[in-house]
Amino acid sequence: MGQGFDAHQIEKGKPCHIACLEFPGDDGCEGHSDGDVVAHAIVDALLAAAGLGDLGSFCGVGRKEYEGASGLRLVGECVALLADHGFAVGNVSVQLIANTPKMGPRRDQAEKIIGRALNAPVNIAATTTDGMGFTGEGTGRAAIATALVYRGN
Structure with a gap:
């Protein structure tokens, strides 16, 4: 089992990508x-569960090939890395x-897309912080994820 967390400031004018979906009309991070804080938290949780480091060691800012990379690409490449090390994903739970x-209106769509990339069940939940902190003030977003991996056959 592993846990992952990610947080980013909101950037005016940047496309909004959350849970491997684009949300037109919202500013991105x-x-x-x-x-994509949801995808990043998932990757961190998966890597932690397998003992393979974290998001920064996997695709950190020093790696130009990941500049602008989609959350779905990161999730897919992480799953491939896990497989290379003999792991498969059991399930993932993440909260935005x-x-x-x-x-809420797109939860099922996000769960299907990420679930296909993981080849495993995923549950996505969302909450606010009732006006407290940077997420509550609307200047940033965060996500926390828990993942279960197991040795594949």
Whole structure:
């Protein structure tokens, strides 16, 4: 089992990518890749569960090939790395902590897309912090994930 966390500031004018979906009309998050805090938290949780480091060691800012990379690409490449080390994904649970975008209307879509990339069940939840902190003030977003991996056959 592993846990992952990610947080980014919101950047005006940047496309919003959350949970491997684009949300037109919402501003995105700053970051070396697409700023998808949900995907990044998932990758951190998967790498932690397998004992393979973290997001920074996997695709950190020093790696030009990941500049602007999509969250879905990062999740897919992480799953391939896990497989190379003899692991498969059991399941993932992730919670978005943000005022925007509204996840509820697109939750099923996000779970299907990420679930296909993981070849495993994924549950996505969302909450706000009732006006407290940077997520509550609407200046940033965060996500926390838990992942279960097991030795593949």
